[in-house]
Amino acid sequence: MEIVALAGGVGASKFLLGLSRVTDPRELTIIVNTGDDIVLHGLAISPDLDIVTYTLAGVVNSETGWGFTGETFHALEQLARFGSPSWFHLGDRDLATHIHRTAMMRSGASLSKAAESIRQALGVQAKILPMSDQPVPTMIQTPEGRLNFQEYLVQRRAEPEVLGISFEGVEQARPARGVLESLEHAAAIVICPSNPLISIGPILAVPGIREKLRKRRNNVLAICPIVGGKSLKGPSDRMLAQLGFDVSAGSVARMYQDICATFVIDPVDAGETQAIEQLGMKAIIRKTVMNALKDKEQLARDVLELFASKATGAA
Amino acid sequence: MEIVALAGGVGASKFLLGLSRVTDPRELTIIVNTGDDIVLHGLAISPDLDIVTYTLAGVVNSETGWGFTGETFHALEQLARFGSPSWFHLGDRDLATHIHRTAMMRSGASLSKAAESIRQALGVQAKILPMSDQPVPTMIQTPEGRLNFQEYLVQRRAEPEVLGISFEGVEQARPARGVLESLEHAAAIVICPSNPLISIGPILAVPGIREKLRKRRNNVLAICPIVGGKSLKGPSDRMLAQLGFDVSAGSVARMYQDICATFVIDPVDAGETQAIEQLGMKAIIRKTVMNALKDKEQLARDVLELFASKATGAA
Numbered sequence: 353m354e355i356v357a358l359a360g361g362v363g364a365s366k367f368l369l370g371l372s373r374v375t376d377p378r379e380l381t382i383i384v385n386t387g388d389d390i391v392l393h394g395l396a397i398s399p400d401l402d403i404v405t406y407t408l409a410g411v412v413n414s415e416t417g418w419g420f421t422g423e424t425f426h427a428l429e430q431l432a433r434f435g436s437p438s439w440f441h442l443g444d445r446d447l448a449t450h451i452h453r454t455a456m457m458r459s460g461a462s463l464s465k466a467a468e469s470i471r472q473a474l475g476v477q478a479k480i481l482p483m484s485d486q487p488v489p490t491m492i493q494t495p496e497g498r499l500n501f502q503e504y505l506v507q508r509r510a511e512p513e514v515l516g517i518s519f520e521g522v523e524q525a526r527p528a529r530g531v532l533e534s535l536e537h538a539a540a541i542v543i544c545p546s547n548p549l550i551s552i553g554p555i556l557a558v559p560g561i562r563e564k565l566r567k568r569r570n571n572v573l574a575i576c577p578i579v580g581g582k583s584l585k586g587p588s589d590r591m592l593a594q595l596g597f598d599v600s601a602g603s604v605a606r607m608y609q610d611i612c613a614t615f616v617i618d619p620v621d622a623g624e625t626q627a628i629e630q631l632g633m634k635a636i637i638r639k640t641v642m643n644a645l646k647d648k649e650q651l652a653r654d655v656l657e658l659f660a661s662k663a664t665g666a667a
Numbered sequence: 668m669e670i671v672a673l674a675g676g677v678g679a680s681k682f683l684l685g686l687s688r689v690t691d692p693r694e695l696t697i698i699v700n701t702g703d704d705i706v707l708h709g710l711a712i713s714p715d716l717d718i719v720t721y722t723l724a725g726v727v728n729s730e731t732g733w734g735f736t737g738e739t740f741h742a743l744e745q746l747a748r749f750g751s752p753s754w755f756h757l758g759d760r761d762l763a764t765h766i767h768r769t770a771m772m773r774s775g776a777s778l779s780k781a782a783e784s785i786r787q788a789l790g791v792q793a794k795i796l797p798m799s800d801q802p803v804p805t806m807i808q809t810p811e812g813r814l815n816f817q818e819y820l821v822q823r824r825a826e827p828e829v830l831g832i833s834f835e836g837v838e839q840a841r842p843a844r845g846v847l848e849s850l851e852h853a854a855a856i857v858i859c860p861s862n863p864l865i866s867i868g869p870i871l872a873v874p875g876i877r878e879k880l881r882k883r884r885n886n887v888l889a890i891c892p893i894v895g896g897k898s899l900k901g902p903s904d905r906m907l908a909q910l911g912f913d914v915s916a917g918s919v920a921r922m923y924q925d926i927c928a929t930f931v932i933d934p935v936d937a938g939e940t941q942a943i944e945q946l947g948m949k950a951i952i953r954k955t956v957m958n959a960l961k962d963k964e965q966l967a968r969d970v971l972e973l974f975a976s977k978a979t980g981a982a
Contacts, residue, residue: 393766393767393770394766394769394770394773394774395766423741424739424741424759426738426739426741426758426759426760426763427742427759427760427762427763427766428763429760429763430759430760430763430764431763431766431767433763433788433789434763434764434767434784434785434788435788436767436770443741444739444741444742444745444759444762445741445742445744445745447742447759447762447766448741448742448743448744448745448746448748448749449745449749451708451709451710451742451746451762451766452708452746452749452751454709455708455709455751458709459709469749470749473748473749473750474748
């Protein structure tokens with residue numbers, strides 16, 4: 353069964369690791385948020401692409417969810433001596449990825465080509481596509497002014513109040529090669545448990561993607577990243593509240609109402625079922641909190657079974 | 668006393684380390700060969716500038732004479748997985764230098780500005796100038812075709828026969844800012860014990876430098892890098908022989924005849940004295956083989972004394 357997943361970083365990767373272990377990863381295509389991308393030290397850095405790739409390659413630091421396991425930071429310490437910003441933690445092995453990607457792109461290759469080269473070198477069998485080859489930097493409007501997303505999240509530890517979110521240049525961006533085709537042909541489309549505002553939001557904002565998902569709505573299933581009114585990972589809960597949203601599963605469901613027929617929530621949110629079904633979506637209750645590998649595999653199996661049993665709206 | 672030194676890499680740095688310890692390093696300006704520069708992994712690498720800087724900063728790997736002491740190579744191992752060439756040994760800390768230099772130059776800074784930033788960050792007090800801000804890559808003509816100098820030296824371990832040497836684009840190159848001025852005003856100019864063909868040769872080939880040295884000939888002293896018919900460091904001896912030169916102190920003296928009044932040779936080459944003096948140069952016998960730090964300091968003291976005592980032709 354051809355499966356396409358829409359993914360941000362750490363939260364998505366947990367589920368994707370499970371999925372790639374309980375199904376043939378060669379039938380899996382992952383469309384990854386690149387709104388988080390940033391150029392630092394002259395190097396093109398794609399945090400979500402790398403988190404997904406490193407996780408599926410089995411080299412990720414499992415404590416942090418990003419970077420390489422057993423990593424050293426000698427280059428970064430030295431860069432700090434040159435007065436370069438060191439708030440973005442680039443490890444020595446990780447730097448090789450950015451050096452390689454930057455060299456490829458300076459030679460005229462697309463971000464897609466670089467991502468493909470990296471996942472192949474690391475032995476990842478699933479296809480990994482950036483949402484777009486054009487830069488679409490996510491900017492966070494705060495009382496201190498507009499911040500690049502990484503500045504907001506990493507440098508400022510998500511402390512400034514979020515007044516607004518924009519995806520710079522998204523009007524001119526095009527889905528990367530393979531994105532619309534894979535969405536067209538997938539038997540199952542899964543929106544991973546990622547931040548709806550700044551991980552899935554940028555993907556949906558690339559012209560053509562949301563429209564395509566609307567047409568495939570019956571084949572789209574989302575896993576809710578908000579459990580019991582809190583985000584499983586990262587500042588989603590705080591951002592939702594600051595932007596005036598309810599911090600609830602129902603609130604996320606509403607954002608996906610037009611593109612998604614099946615919405616998976618955790619048992620602690622069973623009380624949201626009715627609100628979700630009133631949106632014309634099927635609410636499915638499964639354990640979505642993934643700590644151990646077996647949790648990740650179980651949720652993946654549950655999702656596959658929902659598609660196989662036609663419990664989703666998929667024909 | 669203002670001193671200017673012309674330098675290649677490891678051989679020169681031994682002497683310069685001694686010199687910077689027995690005189691005020693703020694009165695020392697070092698003009699460094701950049702013919703060895705190469706772009707690898709999209710990064711601007713200046714091996715001789717870095718060897719000189721790291722040596723004077725006290726961070727150099729004293730066994731190899733290049734790179735950082737206690738260095739790791741995690742990024743390079745990872746780059747090799749991406750199919751990038753790994754024959755040029757770039758350590759993790761060393762990579763920070765190249766990343767920083769490349770970022771500065773991509774932002775429009777000159778190689779000089781980058782070199783200045785790097786030596787200041789590493790706390791080096793001597794001024795370090797590239798010979799030119801324009802790229803002048805040294806190419807080695809071999810039976811296998813033309814090789815970039817680093818390909819010849821590092822990748823091919825100086826094995827191919829040298830048929831010719833060229834400095835690409837040197838006609839259009841200009842001395843970097845400060846080079847001619849420092850040569851004009853220096854009380855003492857020292858040609859370090861570096862390969863005359865591929866370390867000092869490129870510096871002398873930059874339009875204006877050789878002419879300036881001719882005018883300052885009485886203030887120029889060279890330390891011979893050939894001792895007892897062998898090079899102290901690197902493939903100078905082999906290259907000289909392959910290009911039809913005698914492998915001798917006298918042979919090197921001849922190359923500097925027009926720009927240098929004083930030529931320092933090792934006691935083992937005392938027999939060359941007459942040949943050197945016939946070139947109109949003063950031959951001075953001092954211990955030039957530098958192993959321990961005290962050897963480096965002693966040779967530096969000897970050189971300073973020669974200038975102070977007017978044993979050189981300097982007025």
